[in-house]
Amino acid sequence: MRTKEHYEVTWNWHQAQSSLDYMLDVYGDEIAKREGYRELQGIEAVYYYLIHKFNWLPSDVKAMKLEDIRFVLTEEMYGWTAPKDAVHDK
Secondary structure (H helix, E strand, O other): OOOHHHHHHHHHHHHHHHHHHHHHHHHHHHHHHHHOOOOOOHHHHHHHHHHHHHOOOHHHHHHOOHHHHHHHOHHHHOOOOOOHHHOOOO
16 A cells, blocks of 8 residues: 555656646747747647658657657757746646
């Protein structure tokens, strides 16, 4: 049986994963702006970008875990900060 401390660690891990996923979605807005996408934003812009940058199939990109997508974009995202409006206090 898990302890209260274990639940807290699990909770914090899921909160961190959620925050990372959110920031990837926000980065998609940056990609959409930079690439001149008219209709796409957020994670959809990320998918579209990867499809075109690497000539990957949409089904393959959409099947990727978000942590793997963040890994692929690690160097590109280096030094990027989210816009002020996208940052939320807990």
